[in-house]
Amino acid sequence: MKGPLSTTAILLAGMYVFLKFILPLFTAPLPASLIYLYLVLTLSATMIFFTMSGSSLDSFMGPIGRFLAGTDVGGTAKTARLLVLIVFPLLVGWQTYTRLAPSDLPPAENRTIHPAPPGEFVGLSNPYPTNEQNIQEGKGIYAANCSPCHGPNFDGKGTAAPGFNPPPANFADPGTIAQLQESYLFWRIKKGGVGLPIEGMPWKSAMPRWEHELSDEKIWKVIIGEYDGAGQSPRTWEEEE
Numbered sequence: 001m002k003g004p005l006s007t008t009a010i011l012l013a014g015m016y017v018f019l020k021f022i023l024p025l026f027t028a029p030l031p032a033s034l035i036y037l038y039l040v041l042t043l044s045a046t047m048i049f050f051t052m053s054g055s056s057l058d059s060f061m062g063p064i065g066r067f068l069a070g071t072d073v074g075g076t077a078k079t080a081r082l083l084v085l086i087v088f089p090l091l092v093g094w095q096t097y098t099r100l101a102p103s104d105l106p107p108a109e110n111r112t113i114h115p116a117p118p119g120e121f122v123g124l125s126n127p128y129p130t131n132e133q134n135i136q137e138g139k140g141i142y143a144a145n146c147s148p149c150h151g152p153n154f155d156g157k158g159t160a161a162p163g164f165n166p167p168p169a170n171f172a173d174p175g176t177i178a179q180l181q182e183s184y185l186f187w188r189i190k191k192g193g194v195g196l197p198i199e200g201m202p203w204k205s206a207m208p209r210w211e212h213e214l215s216d217e218k219i220w221k222v223i224i225g226e227y228d229g230a231g232q233s234p235r236t237w238e239e240e241e
């Protein structure tokens with residue numbers, strides 16, 4: 001088979017092999033998006049070249065038109081046409097589906113889950129003792145405000161949780177509040193997702209800012225209730241050192 005179509009195919013394939021396999025021998029490998037861009041440019045250039053005159057346009061588009069219209073005689077051409085007409089819409093449908101279907105994979109960007117708190121929160125300690133009354137009071141505040149997201153069992157599985165990415169923190173997991181000091185929680189609860197610094201991707205967190213709804217006293221007490229309910233205890237540097 002000779003003609004503009006096969007020339008285009010050979011050019012594209014050659015370009016791909018060159019960009020993907022030969023060029024990396026000399027420089028850093030190209031990102032896939034750049035290779036794709038070069039291929040589109042190559043395709044555009046060949047199409048411009050082959051559609052410059054009427055006759056070359058006909059020899060470029062003619063075979064495509066005859067193939068799709070089914071005027072090419074022969075059984076194999078017919079079967080091939082049928083295959084293309086079935087497979088192509090399926091491919092487009094599949095591509096669209098995979099692009100749009102929600103995925104539970106974590107987003108590609110790196111999010112610092114525990115960025116450093118602002119200076120004014122460092123080293124604060126809970127002025128309220130961990131006693132039965134404060135635990136109960138804290139758990140009450142928690143049940144009223146936090147459990148829809150963080151879950152009645154403190155495991156991040158509240159009824160509203162599935163809608164959020166990043167998901168509400170699972171306090172029962174050793175990777176969250178067990179690693180943190182109470183002052184850190186005080187900051188996160190008071191300032192919420194919008195209070196996160198840039199590396200914490202503030203715009204992605206649904207964690208509300210509680211400073212207007214809850215007094216400092218209530219925040220300290222909800223922290224007590226949270227640790228007790230999750231079966232964790234706060235990190236204290238002094239004891240470790």
Ligand code: HEC
Binds near residue numbers: 148166176192
């Ligand atoms: C609208 C849902 C929602 C509600 C309500 C909510 N949170 Fe959160 N919370 C989140 C999400 C989402 C995260 C994880 C993202 C982040 O760290 O900001 C989070 C994170 C946290 C963290 C940080 C944990 C860590 O490991 O860094 C603490 C502490 C916390 N929440 C406490 C609370 C408390 C206490 C309340 C109730 C007063 C509460 N949250 C109410 C959604 C919520």
